[in-house]
Amino acid sequence: MKLTSSMIALSIAMSGVAFAQSADDLVNDTATFGNVLTYGMGYGQQRFSPLDQINADNAGKLVPAWVYSLDDSRGQESFPLLNEGVMYVTTHKSTMALDAKTGKQIWKVVLDYPAETPRVACCGIVNRGVALYDGKLYRTTLDANVIALDASTGEEVWKSNSIDFKAGYSFTVAPLIADGVLIVGISGGEYGIRGYIEGYDPMTGERLWRTYTVPEPGEPGSETWPETDAWERGGGPAWLTGTYDPDMNTVFWGTGNAGPWNAGVRPGDNLYTTSILALDPKTGTIKWHYQTTPNDPFDYDATNELVLAEIDDQKVIMQANRNGFFYVLNREDGTLVAANKFVDRVDWADSIDLETGRPNETPVAAAARSGEQVEFWPGALGGKNWSPIAYNPQTGLVYINTQNIGMNYKAVEPTYRAGVFYFGAEFSWSWPEGDRGYLRAMDPMTGDVKWQDGSAIPRYAGILSTGGNLVFTGKQSGEFEAFNAETGDKLYEFNVGTGIVGQPMTWEMDGTQYVSLAVGSGAVYTLFSGDERLAATPSGGAVWTFKLME
Amino acid sequence: MTTLALLAAPVLAGDAVSEFELGVKTYRDFCAHCHGPEMVNPGTNSYDLRKWPTDNRDGFVTAVLHGRGDMPAWGDILLPDEVSALWRYVATRGGKEPFPDSSD
Numbered sequence: 125m126k127l128t129s130s131m132i133a134l135s136i137a138m139s140g141v142a143f144a145q146s147a148d149d150l151v152n153d154t155a156t157f158g159n160v161l162t163y164g165m166g167y168g169q170q171r172f173s174p175l176d177q178i179n180a181d182n183a184g185k186l187v188p189a190w191v192y193s194l195d196d197s198r199g200q201e202s203f204p205l206l207n208e209g210v211m212y213v214t215t216h217k218s219t220m221a222l223d224a225k226t227g228k229q230i231w232k233v234v235l236d237y238p239a240e241t242p243r244v245a246c247c248g249i250v251n252r253g254v255a256l257y258d259g260k261l262y263r264t265t266l267d268a269n270v271i272a273l274d275a276s277t278g279e280e281v282w283k284s285n286s287i288d289f290k291a292g293y294s295f296t297v298a299p300l301i302a303d304g305v306l307i308v309g310i311s312g313g314e315y316g317i318r319g320y321i322e323g324y325d326p327m328t329g330e331r332l333w334r335t336y337t338v339p340e341p342g343e344p345g346s347e348t349w350p351e352t353d354a355w356e357r358g359g360g361p362a363w364l365t366g367t368y369d370p371d372m373n374t375v376f377w378g379t380g381n382a383g384p385w386n387a388g389v390r391p392g393d394n395l396y397t398t399s400i401l402a403l404d405p406k407t408g409t410i411k412w413h414y415q416t417t418p419n420d421p422f423d424y425d426a427t428n429e430l431v432l433a434e435i436d437d438q439k440v441i442m443q444a445n446r447n448g449f450f451y452v453l454n455r456e457d458g459t460l461v462a463a464n465k466f467v468d469r470v471d472w473a474d475s476i477d478l479e480t481g482r483p484n485e486t487p488v489a490a491a492a493r494s495g496e497q498v499e500f501w502p503g504a505l506g507g508k509n510w511s512p513i514a515y516n517p518q519t520g521l522v523y524i525n526t527q528n529i530g531m532n533y534k535a536v537e538p539t540y541r542a543g544v545f546y547f548g549a550e551f552s553w554s555w556p557e558g559d560r561g562y563l564r565a566m567d568p569m570t571g572d573v574k575w576q577d578g579s580a581i582p583r584y585a586g587i588l589s590t591g592g593n594l595v596f597t598g599k600q601s602g603e604f605e606a607f608n609a610e611t612g613d614k615l616y617e618f619n620v621g622t623g624i625v626g627q628p629m630t631w632e633m634d635g636t637q638y639v640s641l642a643v644g645s646g647a648v649y650t651l652f653s654g655d656e657r658l659a660a661t662p663s664g665g666a667v668w669t670f671k672l673m674e
Numbered sequence: 675m676t677t678l679a680l681l682a683a684p685v686l687a688g689d690a691v692s693e694f695e696l697g698v699k700t701y702r703d704f705c706a707h708c709h710g711p712e713m714v715n716p717g718t719n720s721y722d723l724r725k726w727p728t729d730n731r732d733g734f735v736t737a738v739l740h741g742r743g744d745m746p747a748w749g750d751i752l753l754p755d756e757v758s759a760l761w762r763y764v765a766t767r768g769g770k771e772p773f774p775d776s777s778d
Contacts, residue, residue, distance in 0.1 A: 198744070239746060240741075240747050241746060246707055545703050623718075650719050652711075658716035658718060659718065
């Protein structure tokens with residue numbers, strides 16, 4: 125094992141006490157197939173496992189091993205973690221520990237939150253999972269709390285309130301543990317919030333730092349805001365888990381749209397909204413930033429996962445941004461390496477300037493800001509929404525659930541009211557003829573699409589790729605799917621009886637490889653699209669686990 | 675999103691028009707992200723409001739103010755005018771049907 129300075133420092137700080145799920149264990153997660161200790165299958169969130177017992181030759185023989193009811197009708201986006209034979213999974217209202225071999229419940233803890241809480245969740249009543257560290261589980265709640273649970277009993281160890289949820293703030297994020305700090309990002313970009321990322325002491329729940337994604341007057345970046353109070357409601361949520369490079373001791377975290385959507389009321393670039401931030405995990409200090417959609421009028425979040433990889437001997441970050449471009453950045457300094465369109469129709473910009481890193485906008489962007497009625501693709505749901513991509517270093521391809529959906533849009537005068545939508549825009553969806561989304565296998569450097577699989581209703585599930593030359597994902601109409609990673613041939617499909625918007629992961633026990641995921645209809649598309657074709661796919665959360673037929 | 679509703683509005687008279695328009699706006703700001711644009715949704719994760727009985731104003735108001743099942747409570751944030759306007763919007767099926775006599 126390679127020791128980094130930060131790991132050595134941490135082990136000294138811990139004075140040699142032996143802990144379960146130590147910092148080393150988290151760093152080495154990708155090499156320990158029996159445990160899945162980090163969100164996204166490793167700190168780099170490649171969602172890749174070298175496991176190959178299930179492979180392109182035998183994936184047709186997958187069968188369910190067990191199913192566990194989550195007893196919940198909301199969307200299920202939780203990434204299951206696994207440690208020493210115990211699986212940990214969440215819903216918006218509960219946390220569970222399961223026997224990974226049988227699916228039997230070991231303990232379950234139900235949350236209680238005020239009846240007003242769900243109204244501050246713009247886009248689905250969801251939770252994305254736990255972090256595991258030092259024998260404790262960490263999760264967030266919709267009413268803006270961070271809590272620690274004893275992993276062996278579910279008993280609450282501490283609970284810290286971040287902020288008053290009634291002003292539109294909420295948490296759906298799975299926390300990140302980096303350099304001994306528990307890190308979370310707030311949701312609420314549609315509610316006139318001022319976004320932030322926070323670090324907590326995992327032992328005590330004490331807040332160590334809060335880095336606002338919108339600076340106050342006088343702070344660096346404030347020059348990109350007008351001299352008004354716009355910054356107080358400037359948006360910049362941070363609702364997806366960041367990645368972590370232990371060697372650089374740097375956390376990478378994406379931020380969302382500026383608020384309100386009407387960009388005309390906040391002239392300037394509006395840092396650090398729609399940005400990729402490199403942070404010091406101990407202090408929250410911003411080391412560098414890269415903004416994808418300056419003065420964003422389109423709800424083009426840059427919250428999407430920031431996948432770490434080494435490509436052509438360069439340490440990079442990759443992101444399939446809501447704005448339709450696939451970004452590759454040098455993660456040491458944040459400079460742009462490549463940016464290609466990953467959906468067919470991108471109206472707002474022709475390209476991204478590789479020298480300056482700024483978009484070469486079309487007249488559509490200016491028209492949207494000026495209050496003209498415009499149609500633009502991709503719409504606010506994005507070229508990709510929340511569903512996380514996978515990167516397979518063996519094929520060199522990224523796998524993306526893309527969307528082919530536009531938007532009719534007109535900026536109007538915004539009205540602020542605490543805890544209520546703060547759009548400053550009237551909008552409706554614009555639908556394509558035919559497929560609304562594609563699972564795409566793409567070269568991350570060139571944007572060349574190697575294969576794709578269309579879907580009438582777009583896929584909203586995460587993707588998993590494996591050393592078995594496989595890609596796993598699922599459909600909102602209920603099909604759990606496996607594809608050949610090289611060719612795109614569909615090898616397996618199983619109807620789990622409810623929509624899939626969750627995150628598949630894989631693990632091994634006693635010589636057998638398993639694939640698990642939480643399923644359950646919900647999330648933004650089901651609620652907000654008006655797609656009645658989903659009427660025959662009931663809600664109902666569950667965890668399914670698959671293995672090969674014996 | 676509002677085009678259809680506004681076309682329907684002229685069949686209403688005076689105050690009813692402004693109440694309906696407030697209903698359109700209130701629905702869009704408070705309800706559409708779960709109940710769907712113009713009340714169109716699959717009915718799986720949230721109630722299909724097109725099916726709400728138009729003779730049950732009281733039940734509607736109670737659900738809006740205090741929550742119902744998975745639905746959050748809005749009583750501390752919605753104004754009485756907005757609740758009435760929402761009822762007009764829902765009870766007229768988004769302006770497609772006349773406002774029911776028995777409900778007011």
